[in-house]
Amino acid sequence: MSDQPAHAPYDALLLLSFGGPEGPDDVVPFLENVTRGRGIPRERLKEVGQHYFLFGGVSPINDQNRALLGALRKEFAEHGTDLPVYWGNRNWAPYLTDTLREIAADGRRRVLTLATSAYASYSGCRQYRENLADALAALEAEGVTPPRVDKLRHYFNHPGFVRPMADAVLAALAELPEAVREGAHLAFTTHSIPTAAADASGPAEGHGDGGAYVAQHLDVARTIAEAVREETGREHPWRLVYQSRSGAPHIPWLEPDICDHLEASHAAGVPAVVMVPIGFVSDHMEVKYDLDTEAAAKAAELGLPVARAATVGADPRFAAAVRELVLERAATERGEHPERCALGALGPSHDLCPVGCCPARAPRPAAAGADSPYA
Numbered sequence: 001m002s003d004q005p006a007h008a009p010y011d012a013l014l015l016l017s018f019g020g021p022e023g024p025d026d027v028v029p030f031l032e033n034v035t036r037g038r039g040i041p042r043e044r045l046k047e048v049g050q051h052y053f054l055f056g057g058v059s060p061i062n063d064q065n066r067a068l069l070g071a072l073r074k075e076f077a078e079h080g081t082d083l084p085v086y087w088g089n090r091n092w093a094p095y096l097t098d099t100l101r102e103i104a105a106d107g108r109r110r111v112l113t114l115a116t117s118a119y120a121s122y123s124g125c126r127q128y129r130e131n132l133a134d135a136l137a138a139l140e141a142e143g144v145t146p147p148r149v150d151k152l153r154h155y156f157n158h159p160g161f162v163r164p165m166a167d168a169v170l171a172a173l174a175e176l177p178e179a180v181r182e183g184a185h186l187a188f189t190t191h192s193i194p195t196a197a198a199d200a201s202g203p204a205e206g207h208g209d210g211g212a213y214v215a216q217h218l219d220v221a222r223t224i225a226e227a228v229r230e231e232t233g234r235e236h237p238w239r240l241v242y243q244s245r246s247g248a249p250h251i252p253w254l255e256p257d258i259c260d261h262l263e264a265s266h267a268a269g270v271p272a273v274v275m276v277p278i279g280f281v282s283d284h285m286e287v288k289y290d291l292d293t294e295a296a297a298k299a300a301e302l303g304l305p306v307a308r309a310a311t312v313g314a315d316p317r318f319a320a321a322v323r324e325l326v327l328e329r330a331a332t333e334r335g336e337h338p339e340r341c342a343l344g345a346l347g348p349s350h351d352l353c354p355v356g357c358c359p360a361r362a363p364r365p366a367a368a369g370a371d372s373p374y375a
């Protein structure tokens, strides 16, 4: 027996998230950070700014990350996992570069990253890896020796992510008026992305149109729908739909949009719909505005009863899953062959994104993958 902790060789966990404004004065600079060099139409930016102002200029995402940090620290403490948890964002304070500088100053050398995005795709994976590479380069430019950084595998199909979502669907069904509950359909929603980005999301081989991004969401949706059927004894017809489209109108993005889907469902005589935001780890702005405000208004206009399932957020089962994933990856890095838990048909995702996984149009260095310029 060695006296290494179960999380060795890692000495830090980094919660890496999107970031969001914390007051009205933050909204415009935040949107500038998000959209730098991305060619998003001005009109769309004004509109998204309004979504934030409607909520006092405060994104819910930061408090949700604070809650998740708390849940992770509690989970680690309860199991004697003596691994410090840090938090850094891509687009707002605490900024990733500042957090990595602090990690280095604390003498941490081997960092495992938990990104608040559970699926493959450029926006959901490689872009986070590019931001890690940028932050590591910034530290090197300051003369700081950066720590080595890895990233946890995609956790969309981990039971600690799927089971809380299935329970959330059951809770949402229970919110519907009894007369329409049995006939309710499930609309699993995720962020729309350009179809080209979906097709290339990877590794794309072995998946049909929509690449790994769509395949992973379909797999989770099927698993959750099946868990709900087992619990209720009823088949609730389901479909994967999309939300929060941006970008220029002539570029194709994944469809149908949730609002169009609600309209079509109503026209087809569907009595009620449960919206299930499987694409999001917590109830952030896309959920609060695009579903709870916009789609809910559309449903009210149609007279279609809807309910919205909660996201995983800081559920203790998700925190436990993160601890499990950390210990799993640590064991793998030590050359062991741990059990790798996954539900559904796709099996556990890769630990290391292969070369060229989820490519961007303009290639840039990305850390924590097989094509990382960092060891």
Ligand SMILES: CC1=C(CCC(=O)O)c2cc3nc(cc4[nH]c(cc5[nH]c(cc1n2)c(C)c5CCC(=O)O)c(CCC(=O)O)c4C)C(CCC(=O)O)=C3C
Pocket: 018, 019, 020, 021, 031, 034, 035, 038, 040, 044, 045, 048, 059, 060, 061, 116, 117, 118, 121, 123, 124, 191, 192, 193, 194, 244, 245, 246, 247, 279, 280, 284, 285, 286
């Ligand atoms: C796949 C995906 C996720 C899920 C994975 C993940 O969680 O990372 C996600 C999350 C988020 N997206 C967020 C906010 C925004 N996303 C934007 C723009 C875009 N998102 C895209 C994709 C995704 N986005 C894409 C393809 C664009 C177009 C431009 C580009 O290619 O970059 C814009 C610009 C305005 C607009 O175009 O809407 C904003 C403000 C917030 C914060 C919310 C809050 O404050 O609570 C979160 C968590």
Ligand SMILES: [Fe+2]
Pocket: 191
């Ligand atoms: Fe986004």
